[in-house]
Every structure is written in structure tokens, then in C-alpha cells.
Amino acid sequence: MFDIDWMSLTLPFAYITVLGGSLYTFSTIYRKRKAVESANLEPWFPPHLQRNIYLSLLHMEPEDGQEKAPKIPDSVIRAALLRRAVEDIRRIIQIRTSKQALNNLLQRGSVGEDLNQRFLAAEKEIDAELHDVVNEANALVPGWGQTIFQSANEIVGNTVLRTRLEEIEGRVEADKQWWEKRREAIKEDFMKELDEDSVKGSFKAVSDDEAVHVELNTPASTPGSAKKKKKGKN
Numbered sequence: 001m002f003d004i005d006w007m008s009l010t011l012p013f014a015y016i017t018v019l020g021g022s023l024y025t026f027s028t029i030y031r032k033r034k035a036v037e038s039a040n041l042e043p044w045f046p047p048h049l050q051r052n053i054y055l056s057l058l059h060m061e062p063e064d065g066q067e068k069a070p071k072i073p074d075s076v077i078r079a080a081l082l083r084r085a086v087e088d089i090r091r092i093i094q095i096r097t098s099k100q101a102l103n104n105l106l107q108r109g110s111v112g113e114d115l116n117q118r119f120l121a122a123e124k125e126i127d128a129e130l131h132d133v134v135n136e137a138n139a140l141v142p143g144w145g146q147t148i149f150q151s152a153n154e155i156v157g158n159t160v161l162r163t164r165l166e167e168i169e170g171r172v173e174a175d176k177q178w179w180e181k182r183r184e185a186i187k188e189d190f191m192k193e194l195d196e197d198s199v200k201g202s203f204k205a206v207s208d209d210e211a212v213h214v215e216l217n218t219p220a221s222t223p224g225s226a227k228k229k230k231k232g233k234n
Helices: 006-041 049-058 074-108 113-140 148-216 223-233
Strands: none
Touching (some): 074 113, 074 148, 113 148
């Protein structure tokens, strides 16, 4: 048996452990850094068009040859802010519906850390956006920030309901045509069964008539044959 000097192997094992830990740490930091960079380059949501429209109306500059910018009615600005809040509600719904699915994919290892970093950045962005909309609403109408998202949520719900009703109405004509074709097919099958039953009934009636005719014409039923039998006995 060989004697192993474990004390002399301690240093190489320690070196390998430190090297492996350093590589793992470097890999983890590198992936997180790449995830942050990709999150900055590829946002979760597309550009916020409604917010850009609202800010353009709020800070409209004068045109060439004019000293002052045109006065935008307050109703138009409030409507633009409400449309901005409606888009925020849609993004909140998308964030909530995607969060659970993303967590499941992360646990399974189906997606990388970069996607998770993009999602976290989107959550922070939408949180800042909500606070900004509330402040803008209170600046336009005192106390409006407490109800603007409630109104926006009702608009989103009505829009979804109207879209579903339009889809149902669009399918009515197609369903009607399908049922018409189905009814015609059932009617044709029923008429075929009636024709087959009538043919079978007539064929059976003819067979019965022929059988009776044959029985009447048999020689055993004639009177002469009976007399011949009696004479033979005598």
C-alpha cells in the first residue's frame, strides 16, 4: 500500500479551489454586466408614444415667426394625460401576467439572466411612470391623481369588452353559414334513409305476393289428386 501525504496535497487542492471560485465569480459578474448592458440597449417595452405626445403638447414651442407658442386647451392636455395613463395600465397588466411565467422559466433555466434584468428594469420604469402621472394629474386638477388610474382602468376594460363583442359579431356570419351547411347535410342523410326504407318495404311486399302465388299453383292442392288417392286405397 502506498502512503499518501495529504499535507503535501493541501496546497494544490487549495489552489484549484481558489481558481475555480475565481472563475465562477468572474463568470457571474460578467453575465450580470452583459445583462445590464443588454437591458439598457433593449428595453422591455417599446417607446411610450402617449407620454411623448403629452410632453410635446405640454412643452410646445413657438413656430417660426411667432413670439409665443399656441395655447393648448386644458381639455386636450387632460385627455392626453388620460391616454398616457391608459397605456400605463396596459403595461402594468402585461408586467403582472409576464412575471409568474418569467419566474418559472428562470427556475427551469430556460431563459438567461439578461431577460430577468430587462424585466426588472421595466418594473422600475413603470413604477416611476406611475408616480409621474399622479404628479402631473394633481398639477392639472387638484386631487385628480387619486382617480386618474381608476378612470384609465375603466377605459381599458371597456375597450377589451368592445373588442370581444366585435370578435363575436364577426363570427356570427361564419357560424350561421356553418349551421346552414350542417342542416342541409343532415337533411340529405335523412332523405337517403327514407328512400332506402321505402325501397326495402316495396321489395318485401313483392316477395310475399310471389310466395302466395306459388302455393296456390302447387299440384298438391288440386281436387283430382285427392280422388286418385282414395281410389288407390280401395
